[in-house]
Amino acid sequence: MRRVNFSGLAAVYRAADGVAAAVSSSHQFAQLALYSSSSNSYSKSRWFFDNYSNMAQKSAFAVAGAVVFSVAASSAADEVYAKEPLPPNVRPDDVVLYQYEACPFCNKVKAFLDYYNIPYKIVEVNPLSKKEIKWSDYKKVPILMVDGEQMVDSSVIIDKLSPKIRPSVAVKPSQEADDEEKKWRGWVDNHLVHILSPNIYRNTSEALESFEYITSHGNFSFTERITAKYAGAAAMYFVSKKLKKKYDITDERSALYEAAETWVDALNGRDFLGGAKPNLADLAVFGVLRPIRYLKSGKDMVEHTRIGAWYSRMESAVGESSRIKS
Template identity: 75%
Template sequence: MRRASTLTSALSRTLTAAHGGGSKSPAVQHRLIQVALYGSSTGNSHAHQRWFSRLLDSGSSGKVVSLGVAGALVTVAAATSFSQEVYAKEPPPPEVVPKDVVLYQYEACPFCNKVKAFLDYYDIPYKVVEVNPLSKKEIKWSDYKKVPILVVDGEQLNDSSAIIDKLGQKVLLKKEADSNSEDNEETKWRRWVDNHLVHILSPNIYRKTSEALESFDYITSNGNFSFTEKYTVKYAGAAAMYFVSKKLKKKYNITDERAALYEAAETWVEALNGHEFLGGSKPNLADLAVFGVLRPIRYLRSGRDMVEHTRIGEWYTRMENVVGEPSRIKA
């Protein structure tokens, strides 16, 4: 599926003009903390389609809308001749695509979303098993008790960065020496994601009680919880994480959560050095890592603030476009 950010913005402009704490055991608290470190839904990949549908369904004059559509089509046709910003997924050769890929995850986990960004961009079909963070019954078969776990044609892979390295060697034919080189810019920024960026997220997601409840509202709506667990997790978890986030601030020497988030976003934009992606004209594994861990917070209050107060929004939108539709399939 191919997209062009220039065409999308041209279409939008033309159409718009025409339209005129409870008591929990330490073990349970620990599990709540694991699932709660992260906040919201995956990227809003259908935003433009929904906007367009609302426009057509609105009470505006049919003639005005028709005129807007006609003008938009002319704009798109003209832009197609000149636009160089055409993005596409990068599916590997069919012969190296795994036959059976299963991801054990928490929906809101940034590390799980990092793996999904890789799978989605390279159009590798995968099934998802949502793990209950309290019982973890879905991964009782595994000695490794964290997520993500990816099972590829029967082989278990653990830890998000290791999963991507291993899968990259299989489907992208990347040499291990190349992907792990200390001097590799891609490797440097992937490690920055794991060692710095992810530690800034929780203090921002749970900065205020209202933001903590916003996060847990999504977590309980999309996680694998029983009816009674949803309410316990939402309110006890939000309260617990509000206080945990304060400890994380101290641990990572964060004095101002938002300032730290904005600084990280600007650091990433500077690393792009004027290019569309760190990988140049197309994303590399570092682009996918940053996008993946930010995707759970993008439409939370913290993510909206980040886009409003930094320059990262244009890059993020490009990544949404190029990663495109999930390659997830029903289990």
């Protein structure tokens, strides 16, 4: 496999060395890996770190790969869509989400919890030390604790929670609707997520825009924030080019627009894939798109495709976060 030439980053890394020295660059830290948020997704990109395991600046890459950042914002919709009512007898008593704020798969879990109005607490994990999840054998996020039971991997988490919750709020969907939902949930995990990174790191200005969010919202120390913003943004710009080749993406914006239009076509005139109300596929697409919606890439997506109306309906349907503020 042909290696990426990182000589152009030498000056960036030298400038960041003084800061990066204060950050762990151990092999364990590098195992965050590019997009290692969920085993059903970005952990497959660990090959990149295997190829560059001797780089002194692995910490910057690991911080970069730990998250695909989101800027959470809500916009007014023309029509109000109510959340699904959840009877008290099926609502868990204690739900805790271990997450990276900007992780698309963590956002997918949060979209599910918010829509079904399940109160949950957040533990923001430091992607360097990961001390918040030292107790778990699973060293990635999301991790969801539900009344003392550990659940991992975003799609698996939702698969476990859904049967306990959905029968109480809706009629069981037909086999055709169920198959459609599964098809598009798979499309999210196996296609849509791979388009995000090449778009948000498309050029230096967009990479820095994205890392501005990371440094402001992630659980980082001051020195970690500096390293992430500059060395990480520069590194991920080049990594995104590698990902374009890996996933055979010629034009990242065109790929994003095509994915958005593909989703709108799947709706086939319906408000949601689930019909009058969102189903799990709607929540999955919405969850992973939240990280980019109000970055330049997301704004371009809404401006140049038909997805904006659906997204606004989803914002209204999912509504306010059901997170319990500490």
